[in-house]
Each structure stands twice: as structure tokens, then as C-alpha cells.
Amino acid sequence: MWVPIDDITADERRRIPTLNTLQAAGGQSRPLRQLGDQELDEALGRIRETLSRIIDLQKDTSDNFRVALKSRVVASVGRLGIRVGPDFAAGDYSIFYKAEQNDRILAVKALVPAPGRESIAKDFVKRARVVQMINDPSAISIRNIVPESDPVVSWVVMDFIEDKTLAELMKSGQRLPAKSVATVIAQLAHVAVELHDGSQHILGPVQPNHVHFDGDRARVSLLPIANETLESCRISPTKLLNATELPYLSPERYYGEPIDKRTDQYHLGILALELLTGTHPISIKAFSDLKSSAAFFESPRASFPEGLRHGQPALSFIVARMLARDPTRRWASFPHLIKALTQVAEENVPDVIKDYVRDRYREKLRADEAFFRSFYHTLFKRADIKKLFEDRGVNEESQARNLRQTIASILHPAYSTSFEELTRKHSEFVIEDEYYGLFRDAFLAALRDADKDLDEEAREESQDAWRAVLDPALAYMRQQISIMRSAAPSPIALT
Ligand code: HEM
Numbered sequence: 001m002w003v004p005i006d007d008i009t010a011d012e013r014r015r016i017p018t019l020n021t022l023q024a025a026g027g028q029s030r031p032l033r034q035l036g037d038q039e040l041d042e043a044l045g046r047i048r049e050t051l052s053r054i055i056d057l058q059k060d061t062s063d064n065f066r067v068a069l070k071s072r073v074v075a076s077v078g079r080l081g082i083r084v085g086p087d088f089a090a091g092d093y094s095i096f097y098k099a100e101q102n103d104r105i106l107a108v109k110a111l112v113p114a115p116g117r118e119s120i121a122k123d124f125v126k127r128a129r130v131v132q133m134i135n136d137p138s139a140i141s142i143r144n145i146v147p148e149s150d151p152v153v154s155w156v157v158m159d160f161i162e163d164k165t166l167a168e169l170m171k172s173g174q175r176l177p178a179k180s181v182a183t184v185i186a187q188l189a190h191v192a193v194e195l196h197d198g199s200q201h202i203l204g205p206v207q208p209n210h211v212h213f214d215g216d217r218a219r220v221s222l223l224p225i226a227n228e229t230l231e232s233c234r235i236s237p238t239k240l241l242n243a244t245e246l247p248y249l250s251p252e253r254y255y256g257e258p259i260d261k262r263t264d265q266y267h268l269g270i271l272a273l274e275l276l277t278g279t280h281p282i283s284i285k286a287f288s289d290l291k292s293s294a295a296f297f298e299s300p301r302a303s304f305p306e307g308l309r310h311g312q313p314a315l316s317f318i319v320a321r322m323l324a325r326d327p328t329r330r331w332a333s334f335p336h337l338i339k340a341l342t343q344v345a346e347e348n349v350p351d352v353i354k355d356y357v358r359d360r361y362r363e364k365l366r367a368d369e370a371f372f373r374s375f376y377h378t379l380f381k382r383a384d385i386k387k388l389f390e391d392r393g394v395n396e397e398s399q400a401r402n403l404r405q406t407i408a409s410i411l412h413p414a415y416s417t418s419f420e421e422l423t424r425k426h427s428e429f430v431i432e433d434e435y436y437g438l439f440r441d442a443f444l445a446a447l448r449d450a451d452k453d454l455d456e457e458a459r460e461e462s463q464d465a466w467r468a469v470l471d472p473a474l475a476y477m478r479q480q481i482s483i484m485r486s487a488a489p490s491p492i493a494l495t
Contacts, residue, residue, distance in 0.1 A: 167209035205248035269322030
């Protein structure tokens with residue numbers, strides 16, 4: 001429909017050929033600008049009527065269509081003795097219905113049939129047959145799949161999950177606690193392992209509204225409609241099934257490289273980041289924003305908020321590795337990744353980070369005199385700390401020896417025992433609360449200098465790793481000193 005507002009020449013009209021085949025909404029041969037008041041009122045009335053008729057017509061067809069689809073689903077699923085109830089969610093490609101069988105609540109996902117989309121429905125059912133075999137408790141169970149004898153409508157019957165989705169949990173203003181994020185991502189990675197082992201399929205992009213979480217267990221449907229999950233779409237990587245996919249493009253997909261199971265690390269890494277920060281790292285409102293994806297791929301850590309880098313350095317280390325631009329720089333295997341995440345969920349420093357730190361120390365720092373000097377130089381900018389060391393007669397040589405011993409005891413597998421003697425010694429002199437943070441900062445500054453030759457991501461990875469190891473050790477030392485102090489008899493009690 002079009003509306004003639006102003007005069008256009010016959011020549012201009014020829015240059016817009018569709019104008020002749022479309023209908024002028026006002027039914028007027030003269031443009032609105034040339035009409036008198038009364039004629040204009042009448043023309044606007046006709047335009048209003050015409051447009052509202054078209055809009056109603058469309059609503060009517062989609063309503064009718066829904067009714068028709070539902071009756072087909074009811075009949076087809078009904079043959080299994082499953083009663084189909086109201087729909088509760090809809091996407092471009094599918095509608096979800098609540099259903100019931102023997103008092104068990106189920107969900108039916110039915111594909112909306114449309115010309116040109118037959119391969120999507122076919123692939124969807126094919127994938128359902130593969131993922132039906134997955135037993136992992138975090139995979140939403142598939143109970144029934146449309147039989148091949150029913151070519152009219154494609155559907156799958158799944159368990160109905162009452163728990164809130166991660167998107168809903170985040171909407172109520174809650175950013176997911178780090179422990180929960182580690183738990184959720186570890187569980188989803190576990191599902192991915194089973195999927196990868198038994199098939200060529202991958203999880204695909206996982207958005208917060210795809211995952212249900214009851215506080216302990218994450219549950220995800222393995223039947224999302226996405227380019228990465230449907231075979232026929234994979235061969236045309238630029239095909240977008242849904243605009244919300246754009247911020248979830250992996251670097252592989254963005255650059256047109258092959259997608260494999262390592263791409264799932266990226267998908268889960270993005271989910272982790274979104275849960276930890278409360279927002280998606282890439283916002284795409286215009287095509288030009290895709291540029292920001294490329295920048296994010298090159299240095300993901302640059303988008304990590306300071307709260308994550310400083311507050312959860314182990315998770316920062318883990319997630320950044322999942323997001324590495326080059327898939328060969330991601331985690332060598334999912335089990336390694338799952339182990340590290342599980343250790344974070346248990347509030348321990350992951351072994352892989354301790355090993356990383358130990359190796360870097362042995363290979364490089366241990367013999368780097370400049371590193372030790374730089375540490376003390378920064379720490380001694382505070383006159384009171386300098387005096388603390390000087391009062392105890394510490395010279396440059398013993399400084400380096402002390403720091404070597406400090407690192408050795410921090411890296412000791414069981415520092416609670418190796419710290420006992422040290423804590424006693426440290427409790428003899430005054431360590432103000434802020435010294436612990438200054439100690440860590442001086443260390444990380446010296447480390448940054450020592451890591452000059454690394455590329456930026458590697459340098460920042462080293463910072464995350466050392467912070468993840470230093471902070472709990474310093475906190476432990478501080479706690480032990482305060483316990484020791486409060487347990488010691490006061491001088492007054494002695495007299
Ligand atoms: C986890 C944290 C720490 C560990 C594992 C640690 C470990 C050590 C070790 C192994 C020594 C050498 C001890 C010896 O010669 O017998 C030492 C000395 C020392 N530490 Fe720490 N330290 C820690 C934190 C701190 C902090 C935060 C400060 C305050 C800025 C501090 C101040 C000192 C001083 C002044 C000495 C020299 C003591 C002396 O030689 O008499 N330490 N520390």
C-alpha cells in the first residue's frame with residue numbers, strides 16, 4: 001500500500017515501478033497535498049480503514065494458523081495418550097505447548113511449518129533423535145519424537161521444567177554468584193562432553209533464557225534452533241535464524257572458519273561472562289556494531305570489568321581461556337575445564353592455575369633478580385613498610401631470599417602446615433591490614449614488568465593466575481595472625 005502525498009512526475013513514477021502495482025491506500029488519484037479540507041478528511045478516513053483492514057487480516061491469518069497448527073499437534077501427539085494444553089512460549093520457528101500424561105507435566109515443542117523451511121524441521125527431528133540418547137542430568141529429557149509416518153507437523157515431547165531460567169534470575173536484579181556460575185558452566189560443559197563424544201553435534205550458542213537453574217542443577221534443552229545445531233544451516237554460515245544470535249557469534253563463525261567442539265567452549269564462555277557481569281559483552285544495535293565483535297575476539301579480557309578481574313581472578317583466567325580467539329589456545333579438553341570450574345565452585349584455587357604459576361616461577365621468575373628488586377622497590381614506596389623491613393636488618397640479598405621463600409611457601413601444596421611457623425614469626429611485627437593488598441599489588445606490578453615479552457592476553461593471564469594464588473594465601477596469613485593474636489593472653493592477664 002502506498003499513499004500519494006505529493007505530486008510526482010510520470011518519469012519518477014516509471015522509476016518506481018512497484019508503485020503502479022501497489023494500491024494507493026486512499027484510493028485517490030490526486031496527492032493529499034492537493035486536496036481540500038473535506039476531501040482530505042475523507043481520504044484520511046479511507047486510508048485509516050484500509051490499513052486497519054490489512055492489519056486485522058494479518059492478525060486473523062496468524063490466529064487461524066495457530067489454531068490449525070495446534071489441532072494438528074493435538075491429533076498427532078494425542079495418539080500417544082498425551083493431552084496437549086495451552087501454548088506458553090513461541091519463537092519464529094517453534095511453539096511450545098504445555099502437555100500432560102499420567103499426571104506428569106510435559107512440554108511439546110512443535111515446529112511452525114513454512115515454505116522453504118522444510119530442511120529446518122527435518123534437521124530438528126534428526127538432532128532430536130541424536131540428543132534423545134543423552135543421559136546427563138543437565139540435559140532436558142526428550143520423551144517422544146514425532147514418528148516418521150507423520151510428515152505433517154514436526155514435534156518433540158520433553159520434560160517440562162518449572163525452574164526459572166538464568167535470564168529470569170538475572171532480571172530480578174540478581175547477578176549470579178561466582179560459585180553458581182562455575183557450577184552452571186561446569187554442568188553444561190559436562191553435557192557438551194557427552195554430546196561431543198557420541199556425535200558430531202555441538203551445544204551451539206547458549207543464551208541465559210535457554211538454561212533453567214534451581215540453585216543446584218542447570219537444565220538445558222539440546223534442541224535450540226540455531227545455525228550451529230542444524231546440519232543444513234551449517235553449510236551456509238551467514239544464515240541467521242534469529243536476530244538475537246548476532247551477539248553470540250563465535251569467532252569461527254564470524255570469520256567463516258570451521259566450527260567444532262572447541263567452539264562450544266566459546267559459547268559457554270560467553271554465557272559465563274554474561275552471568276558474571278549481568279550484561280552481554282557485545283551489544284549489537286546496528287550492523288556496524290559487528291566491528292565490536294572483532295575487537296572483543298582479539299582481547300576478551302579488555303571487556304572484563306575490574307570486579308571480575310580482581311574479585312574472581314580464577315574465573316577470569318578460566319573464562320578468558322574459553323574465549324580465546326584461536327581455538328587451539330582454549331582449554332586442551334573439556335574435562336580439564338570442568339575440573340577447574342568445579343574447584344572454583346568448591347572455593348579452591350584450581351590446580352591448573354597453581355601449576356601454571358609454579359611453572360612460570362621455575363622457568364623465569366626464580367632467577368630474575370630484577371623482578372625481586374622491582375617488588376621491593378614498589379613495596380618500599382610506603383615508608384612504614386620500608387622501615388618494618390629495615391628494623392629487622394633485612395638487606396637486598398636477604399630480601400630476595402625472603403621473597404623466594406615466601407613464594408615457595410605459598411606454592412607449597414599444603415600451606416596450612418607450612419604457614420604455621422611463618423605466621424608466628426609475622427605476628428611478632430605489625431602488619432597493618434592494608435599491607436596485604438600492597439604486598440599483592442607490588443608483586444603484580446613487578447610481574448607485569450617481568451612479563452614484558454609476552455603478548456597482552458598472555459601477560460594479563462599471568463596477572464589473573466598470580467592474583468588467584470596470592471589473594472587466598474594472603475587472606476589465610478591475615479586470618480591466622482588475627483586468630484593467633486586473639487588467642488594470645490593479654491599483658492594485663494599476665495600480671
Ligand atoms: C602469604 C603471605 C606471606 C608469606 C607466605 C610470607 C613469608 C615470609 C617468609 C618465608 C619470610 C622469611 C622468613 C625467614 O627468614 O625465616 C618472610 C619475611 C618477612 N615478611 Fe613475610 N610473608 C607473607 C606476607 C607478608 C606481608 C603482607 C608482610 C608485610 C608487608 C610481610 C613482611 C615480612 C617481613 C618484614 C619479613 C622479614 C622478617 C625477617 O627477616 O626478620 N610478609 N615472610
